[in-house]
Amino acid sequence: MILKQLRQLPEFVRFAIVGVLATALHYAIYFALQHFINVNVAYTSGYVLSFIANFYLTAYFTFGRKPSWGKAFGFGGAHLVNYLLHMSLLNVFLWLGVPKVAAPIPVFAIAIPVNFLLVRFVFKRN
Numbered sequence: 001m002i003l004k005q006l007r008q009l010p011e012f013v014r015f016a017i018v019g020v021l022a023t024a025l026h027y028a029i030y031f032a033l034q035h036f037i038n039v040n041v042a043y044t045s046g047y048v049l050s051f052i053a054n055f056y057l058t059a060y061f062t063f064g065r066k067p068s069w070g071k072a073f074g075f076g077g078a079h080l081v082n083y084l085l086h087m088s089l090l091n092v093f094l095w096l097g098v099p100k101v102a103a104p105i106p107v108f109a110i111a112i113p114v115n116f117l118l119v120r121f122v123f124k125r126n
Helices: 002-007 011-033 039-062 069-095 104-124
Strands: none
Touching: 002 011, 011 039, 011 104, 039 069, 039 104, 069 104
């Protein structure tokens, strides 16, 4: 019942819900690992694991489409651009002196809207 009501929400709201879940997963993995390994490796590990969950949730829930290899490659391409943006911004904020534990927060604020546009293009094109 709740899932049916959630599917009635506007596309951007559904994208935001998926984004919050994926971002929370990404950050939780980063937060746990950054104490033990290089921050870039920790960040990448979180990104990769949240990417997988994000792809399936985006396909089924956000856009109501079945995942396919074509969508996976398009999604992967969009996320490659997004990943490069994430890593660049993360290192800029670390260089500026933002603490490692907080540095992902401004990265998410900038990269998530860019990601929405890229992913929307992938799932909306015919």
